[in-house]
Amino acid sequence: MNRKLLTAEGYKCLQNELNDLVRRERPEITKIVSWAASLGDRSENADYIYNKKKLREIDRRIRYLTKLFEVAHKVEYSPEQDGKAYFGAWVELENDEGETIKFRIVGDEEIYNRKDYISLQSPIAKACLGKSIDDEVKVQTPKSITSWFIINISYNIPNN
Structure with missing residues (x-):
């Protein structure tokens, strides 16, 4: 695994997930597996089969997160970033038709379950890096090159 960048919020979120898996979920599932195994024939025991599979998934995620934290680099906000789009920034773009999009530039590990x-x-994040408000951003899409204008950059987390 190469060095992985994480925002401070993403780092904390993934740490909380790992702690929850190790301290709460895994022990609970282990108890259920032990109980189901004590009932006898495991080949037809749905509780045993299902929870054993779930335990393997939990162990796989724990291994993944443990390895991730070995190479993770937490990127903290710096006031020097203000006014420019860098890692961790919330960027709002507008095109000539008045359509707007808003997103946060984060590491690969943080994008799951978040549409914003x-x-x-x-490509769009790469095009925005280092740009300021009112700068034009050109993004290569499968059909053409699209132009957007940066209308807002912030580093605070919106209340969702």
């Missing part, structure tokens, strides 16, 4: 987060590696 985009990867630092995405």
